[in-house]
Amino acid sequence: MSVLVITGTGTEVGKTVVTAAVAATAVAAGRSVAVLKAAQTGVRPDEPGDAQEVARLAGAVATAELARYPDPLAPATAARRAGRTPVRPAEVAEAAAELATEYDLVLVEGAGGLLVRFDAAGGTLADAAGLLGAPVLVVASAGLGTLNTTELTARELAARGLELAGVVIGSWPDSPDLASRCNLADLPEVSGAPLLGALPAGAASLPPADFLTAAPSWLAPRLDGVWDAAEFARREAP
Template identity: 60%
Template sequence: MSARIVFVTGTGTEVGKTVTTAAVTATALRAGLRVAVLKPGQTGLAPDEPGDVEEVGRLAGTGPSLTLRELARYPEPLAPDTAARRSGLPPLAAEDVAKAVADLADRHDLVLVEGAGGLLVRYDEQGRTLADQALAVRELGLPVEVLLVATAGLGTLNSTALTAEALTARGLPLLGVVVGAWPDAPGLADRCNLADLPRAAGAPLLGALPERAALAPDFPALAAAALAPALHGDWDATAFGREHGPA
């Protein structure tokens, strides 16, 4: 059986992509899978600073069943194409990402590819994006899915729908949506969006990670409680909606 390959993108920056990637990693490891996490382009960090893949390892727990890999790093906190151009470092080619994914897929059951920012952030001078990286993987004959991390409140429906439309236009399947940081005190918009997000996405809601999830003393247990069975967790969207939806 071929590996499952999931590209993790967001409706924007700082929406909880890394903590969601870590949560999916943790539940997959709990299910006994061999997992690889790939960060194609890391920006905003010096060479010796821990990046997103190190954060995934810190949260999910490292071990022989987990591989963490980063392909390129640029020091300024900008879009990868801009950061590469300003640093004088080579940009990240979609074909190189696809080759790395294929290599990891040969040795793992699940490959998670965490993007930078949203789906259409540029990675090179040709304007190729995370979506183009996913298409390059598919051109190698490998199956690809996309997991979308969204915010809970006002504005999320539009950005979710736009991302879903962009994926549909490219023939890339949207696995589902995860709320990257469910607020401790949700407002009316947050509560209503529990039902509206899957409508906007045309895909199921597959989890809701609480705010400050990265500070949890037992992150793998939290991940299992916050992600749906499709992501190897125990979270029930219907029950969560009954508890947190609008009155």
């Protein structure tokens, strides 16, 4: 794949740190990587955004950000409140396609979930993925409630004819509860896609050098890593 779209099942599920892990693992495999943040919200002009956080953790990656809005809201709402032009799916697709002419892998990180609106016309990250014909990686939480949001996301992708590359758990707890451990078997079932990784809780707080070293152990071979889903499930199974 030359472009991979990364979305979450909602907010605060670990989407940015997973993007960083995918980027770091690809770089370790010898690939050049660019990270495109479609719309950054809730960050002041002088503050680092998600793309900069990916670069801090992953190191040698290029970054691009199409728009930034100060309020921590959905991009369409944040753009309207700021009186600024919204980002449209076609602009996201065009920027990603242009980066793909220069880099081996382009990671397009959305804002929140798959259907969060970019503009007043209802454009979403799913629309951008459709224009690109790119696979979508879904970042999900580990515990109770994740099966519903993950299946809804998978169903929407299927209805649009988009490829679900797989699911990555954005934050695997040090002491997982019963729901989290059972979800290792249930997430692939409800999504119809493989589990492609699980990042340990607190991964983003690691020193960048340690993050770079560890990232391949969190992701499956399809994402250039060495993580074994079957072995992980056997070890963590209830």
